[in-house]
Amino acid sequence: MKIAIVGTGYVGLVTGISLAKLGHKVICIDQDKDKIAKINNAKSPFYEPGIDEQLKKMLDKGLLHATEKLEEAVLTSDITFIAVGTPTVNNKIDLSSIKKASMQIGKALLKVEKYHTVVVKSTVLPGVTEGVIKPTIEKYSRKLLGEFGLCMNPEFLREGNALEDALNPDRIVIGQIDERSGKEFAKIYAKVPVSIIFTNLSTAELTKYATNALFATLISFSNEIARIAENLDEVDVLDVWKGVHLDRRLSPHIGSTQIKPGVLNYILSGCGFGGSCFPKDTQALATFADQLGIQASIIKSVIKINETQFQRIILLLKKALGENLKKKKIAVLGLTFKPNTDDIRGSAAFPIIEALLSEKARVISHDPMAYEKLVPKQLTNLQIVLASTVEEAVTDADATIVVTAWEEYIKLSPHFFKKLMKRPIVIDGRRIYNKHSFLSSGIIYKGIGL
Ligand code: UGA
Numbered sequence: 001m002k003i004a005i006v007g008t009g010y011v012g013l014v015t016g017i018s019l020a021k022l023g024h025k026v027i028c029i030d031q032d033k034d035k036i037a038k039i040n041n042a043k044s045p046f047y048e049p050g051i052d053e054q055l056k057k058m059l060d061k062g063l064l065h066a067t068e069k070l071e072e073a074v075l076t077s078d079i080t081f082i083a084v085g086t087p088t089v090n091n092k093i094d095l096s097s098i099k100k101a102s103m104q105i106g107k108a109l110l111k112v113e114k115y116h117t118v119v120v121k122s123t124v125l126p127g128v129t130e131g132v133i134k135p136t137i138e139k140y141s142r143k144l145l146g147e148f149g150l151c152m153n154p155e156f157l158r159e160g161n162a163l164e165d166a167l168n169p170d171r172i173v174i175g176q177i178d179e180r181s182g183k184e185f186a187k188i189y190a191k192v193p194v195s196i197i198f199t200n201l202s203t204a205e206l207t208k209y210a211t212n213a214l215f216a217t218l219i220s221f222s223n224e225i226a227r228i229a230e231n232l233d234e235v236d237v238l239d240v241w242k243g244v245h246l247d248r249r250l251s252p253h254i255g256s257t258q259i260k261p262g263v264l265n266y267i268l269s270g271c272g273f274g275g276s277c278f279p280k281d282t283q284a285l286a287t288f289a290d291q292l293g294i295q296a297s298i299i300k301s302v303i304k305i306n307e308t309q310f311q312r313i314i315l316l317l318k319k320a321l322g323e324n325l326k327k328k329k330i331a332v333l334g335l336t337f338k339p340n341t342d343d344i345r346g347s348a349a350f351p352i353i354e355a356l357l358s359e360k361a362r363v364i365s366h367d368p369m370a371y372e373k374l375v376p377k378q379l380t381n382l383q384i385v386l387a388s389t390v391e392e393a394v395t396d397a398d399a400t401i402v403v404t405a406w407e408e409y410i411k412l413s414p415h416f417f418k419k420l421m422k423r424p425i426v427i428d429g430r431r432i433y434n435k436h437s438f439l440s441s442g443i444i445y446k447g448i449g450l
Contacts, residue, residue: 001188003027004077006101008035008066010046010162010276011121011155012083017054018166020063022191027073028066039066047342047369048162074108074116079185082133083121083155088280091287093125095132102133106140109148117149117184123281124152125209125288126202130177149181152201154208159275160340172196175204209285213299216278218266220305226269226449227312237269237449238431269449271403271429272309274337274346279306310351313401313429316446320425321399325359329422331397332356333390334404335367342369348429349403353384366393368408391420399425405432414441 001024005016008030016026030036035045042056058064067073074080082105084097098120105118118137120129129152138144152175157165172189174196176182182198189196199207222241229237245251245264252259273279282303289296321328337347344350349365356363363384387393390408394400400417402409410432418424418441426438428447438445 001025001079002077003079003081003188004029004070004073005081005083005121006030006070006105007082007084007097007122008032008039008045009083009085010048010159011157012081013039013044013046013055014048014051014157014162014166015081015083015121015155016064017051017058017163019188020058020061021054021167022188024063024188026058026064027077028064029068029070029073030066031068033068036066036068049160049340050163054163070104071108071111074105075111077116078114079117079119079188080105080108081119081121081153086122086124086280086284088283091283093128093280093284093288095124095128098122098124098128098133099136102136103140106137109137109141109143112141112148115147115149115180115184117151117181119185120150120152121155123154123208123212123277124205125284126205129175129201129205134177145177146180149184150177150201151175151181151185152204153185154204156208156211159343160338169194173204173207174198175201177201209281212278212281213285213302215263215266216273216282216306217298217302218263219268219270219273219278220302222267222269223272223305223309223312223448229269229449230312236435240449241268268431270309270405270431271313271348271352271448272306274348276343276345279303279346282306307351310348310355312448313348313352313403313427314355316427316448317399317401317425320427320444320446321423325356325361327360327362328398329362329364329396330356331387331393331400331421332363332365332384333367333393333400333402333409334406335365335370336404336406339404339406344370347403352401352403352429357383364393364397366390367404368406395420396422398423399427401427401429402432403429405430414438414443417443 003019003024003026005012006029008028016028020026038045042052042059044051044055082101084101087094109116134150154173172194174182186196226237229235282299286296286299332349332353335344335347335349337343353363364387365384366387414437417426425444431447435445
């Protein structure tokens with residue numbers, strides 16, 4: 001089938017590549033000329049393992065290309081995806097890109113005679129597809145629903161695993177405004193051996209928020225338990241999670257082996273959740289619940305715990321280094337919100353760095369992916385030094401804080417810190433080190449939940 005995708009961010013481009021791999025002809029559309037040029041040169045605008053290689057393959061096969069020309073792309077396609085961003089502004093979902101894309105698609109549909117299905121991939125709150133996107137398309141296309149189709153198909157891919165998630169989805173949720181829309185759209189997944197849930201638009205929209213909010217809740221819950229553990233003698237929250245994880249309901253037995261489901265990775269304590277999705281989606285959901293007159297006290301607490309988790313790191317640091325951080329050299333390892341991505345949006349590193357700077361500490365940070373060009377205004381305004389190697393970052397430091405669990409940091413030995421640092425204080429924000437070997441080597445080792 002011929003598919004147009006509006007928006008070449010994570011969701012748009014990865015969806016495009018995976019649909020091209022299924023044999024569809026995909027046109028990716030973006031208003032940003034630089035992005036278009038990059039994509040057509042097989043260079044993804046963002047980092048994702050293996051993406052440039054897959055992109056090149058699809059370009060070479062003529063199954064994918066990028067363009068600025070939205071109308072032309074829609075006119076030559078059977079299905080148009082909306083995959084533009086839905087950021088949270090002033091705690092509310094910002095629909096300006098969604099409205100613009102819907103208007104442009106509507107205008108293009110004015111000239112389309114055959115049945116065309118519009119599919120919303122962007123994360124939007126319940127009611128948006130029906131209440132905002134549908135009337136906008138109807139207005140500008142001068143067509144009524146039925147003359148075109150409309151579906152909501154949430155995306156569940158994770159950064160760092162995006163291609164794998166998109167190529168092997170665990171489920172496909174299709175919110176359909178009418179049966180024909182869902183039936184026409186589902187044809188693109190004909191070759192994918194996976195369960196498809198057909199439902200209505202609002203259920204599909206809420207499924208996406210409920211999924212993200214659930215994982216965010218697990219993380220904040222784990223951090224709340226860590227706070228309790230930190231206040232008890234001889235309790236390490238890692239041992240607590242070991243005991244919890246082995247519950248058969250969390251780690252079922254298949255034959256004689258007990259499996260370790262992915263959900264367990266979210267039932268662990270650390271610096272808190274970040275990224276471009278969990279923080280914005282939990283906030284948008286909480287505000288939406290308020291509008292419905294629902295308290296949403298769990299989601300609000302999840303956000304609050306996450307927003308204050310950075311203080312736990314500062315507290316641990318002060319326990320080791322003393323209250324006065326002025327002129328102390330602190331190495332911060334990791335700027336991305338998680339490993340294997342170059343995304344620094346919502347990263348726990350920033351509130352930590354801001355807190356350190358407000359106490360007049362000297363901050364030197366390192367990250368294997370977030371090079372200087374990726375550093376946003378927020379960071380360039382901060383007086384921090386970016387080290388090009390981890391050795392440079394920790395040399396002569398009074399303390400090191402690990403914020404992101406990059407493989408490169410996991411491999412570091414106690415000896416490495418002892419040899420280079422002024423004082424061997426390590427604050428493990430992701431609990432990546434073996435506390436026994438660090439403590440027995442003379443490191444002043446502190447970690448979340450310890
Ligand atoms: C998240 C969801 O996991 C995806 O299902 C969803 O499609 C996506 O948002 C979205 O809404 O577009 P992503 O933000 O890439 O994807 O990342 P995750 O890997 O789930 O990470 C989110 C947060 O959870 C991060 O702060 C990360 O550090 C934390 N996390 C992640 C863990 O604590 N443990 C893990 O094993 C993975």
